[in-house]
Amino acid sequence: MEKENLEEQRDCLESPLIPQSQQGFAKDEILGEVKKQLLLAGPLVSVNFLVFALQLISVMFVGHLGNLPLSGASMATSFASVTGFSLLKGMASALDTFCGQSFGAKQYHMLGIHLQGSLLVLLTASIPLAFIWANAASILLFFGQDPEIAAEAGKYARFMLPSIFGFAIQECHIRFLQAQNNVVPMMIISGFTTLLHILVCWILVFKSGLGNKGAALANAFSYWTNALLLVLYVRTSPSCKKTWTGYSMEAFYGILKFLKLSIPSAIMLSLNTCSTIYMIPLGLSAAVSTRASNELGAGRPRAARLAICVTLLMVVTEGTVIGTVMISGRKYWGYLYSKDEQVVKYVGQMLLLIAAAHLIDGIQSVLTGVARGCGWQKIGAWINLGAYHLIGTPCSVLLAFVYHLGGKGLWTGLIVALFVQAVCLAIVTLNIKWEEEAKKAVNRATNS
Structure with missing residues (x-):
């Protein structure tokens, strides 16, 4: 049956109807794709917001312990995101290609193989990466960070060490389920974990005497809780019966192919900004990747x-609306983190730049x-490497340290x-030859 499906796909690609991909779209098609x-x-x-909220909630709890614990x-959190979470999220996104195209080609058993390889x-x-986190204080001092803040950050990072392994398991399973359009269970599991995280944070930060270290431990507990619930769902749910068929040695054979895409994927994602409202375009990015x-x-x-045209329209609309909301509420957002008026005022000033960045970031996402x-x-x-290292970084350094604009210059x-x-x-996307990409996708799924 699978061979017949693949033959039909190839026949479709070779048919004279393919040039229709360059024609316009009917209203019903657009509305159907929007749905x-x-x-x-x-x-x-x-899911993206709830997962990100785990770190956000922890920092909010710590903010009420004082400015130094908040800074640390x-x-x-930023250090862990750049040196760990973003890298792993980027590497896991290679499953968007492998699992997504295998699912489209009806090679269902290959999704489980790809999941095992990614794990x-x-x-x-x-x-x-855990070794890097364990030495966060020394690394931050080397780059000129304030000794007190570096020490606080180092303690927090060490207590977060278990988080990285739970996060890796979680991300692989999220991509696995996402490729099958099986997203509601992920939302329910993430929602439960986030609600539980609030209670765990309150206990460990305020009641246990651990302070900010308790918030870091709460992160580790919640990431592992989320990961284990996802593992349990995939292994027991009837909806994953075709895509998870048990452990197989075949997973080892595809590791090299996975690395060839996962490393560039990590570079693509790690260099992107990550904030609360970025979870919306990140979700749209995942959706268009899957579709x-x-x-x-x-x-x-x-x-x-x-699918791409519809998603771009949606993200531009979202960026405009969210940017307007951020600018309107810039004077109040800082109070979620601190009661210090200087902190609140600075957060308000930065939101003006963040609003502009969000719109552009959504499009590139x-x-x-x-x-x-x-x-x-x-x-x-x-x-990404060229945009950030050849253009973005020099501009940030020049504006922040030569013209003394500080954080505003960096942004x-x-x-x-x-x-x-x-x-x-956008230039690359506009020059895509869709029929050739479809042939490549079918061949990749066939030869997995």
């Missing part, structure tokens, strides 16, 4: 192109999702990098 995107992106946005926890790679990668990879794997390039769905992570990685440089990245990804 599919919302049903997929809505739960994904919720914020520094440690082996990410858990192995977590070992050296594009599913449709390309099924040999339907025109449907993949429609969706285009990055297109890259993952099509399987050209290497191109995306080179664009302005980031906005420049995001703009360059979005433009370059």
Whole structure:
């Protein structure tokens, strides 16, 4: 049956109807795609926000212990995100290509094989990353951070060490389920974990006497809780019966292929900004990656192109609305973290720049999702490296340290990098030959 499906896909790709992928889209097609995107992106946005909220809630609890614990926890959280969480999330996103296209090609058993391979790679990668976290204080001091803040951040990072392994397991299972459009269970599990996290944080921060170290331990507890619940669901749910068929030695054979996409994927994602409201375009990015990879794997390039157009329209609308809300509420947001008026005022000033960055970041995030769905992570990685290191970083350094604009200068440089990245990804996307990408996707699924 699977061979017949693949033959039908190839026949479709070779048919004279393929040029229709360059034609316009009917109203019913657009509305149908919007519905599919919302049903997929809505739960994904919720999952991304709820997972990110674990760190956010912890920092909020610590903020009420004083400015030094808040600074240490914020520094440690940023350090952990850049050196661990973002790298693992990026590596796991290679499953967007492998699982998404295999699911579209109806090679269901391969999703479980890809999941096992990704777990082996990410858990192995977590070992050296944990070593980096254990030495966070020394690393921050080396780069000139204030000794007191570096010491606080180092303590927080060490107590977060178990988080990295739970996070790796969690991300692999999220991508596995996402590729099958099986997203509601993830939302329910993440919601339960986040509610539990609030209680655990309150106990460990205020009642146990651990202070900010308790918040770090709460993170570890919640990431592992989320991971284990996802593992339990995948292993026992009837909806995963076709895609999880048990452990197999075949997982070892695909590790090299996974690494070839996971490393560029990590570069693509790690260099992107990550904030609370970024969870919305991140969900849309995941949705378009899933939709594009599913449709390309099924040999339907025109449907993949429609999915991308619809998602871009949605993310521009979202960016405009959210940016307006952020600018309107900039004078009050800081009170969630601190009662210090200077902190609140500075947060308000930064939100003006963050609002502009959010719109551009949303566009590049969706285009990055297109890259993952099509399987050209290497191109995306080179664009990201060039945009950030050749253009964005020099601009940030110049504005922050030469013209003494501080954090505002750093964010302005980031906005420049995001703009360059979005433009370059847009140029690549506009030049995609969809029929060729569909053929590649079918061949990749067949030869997995």
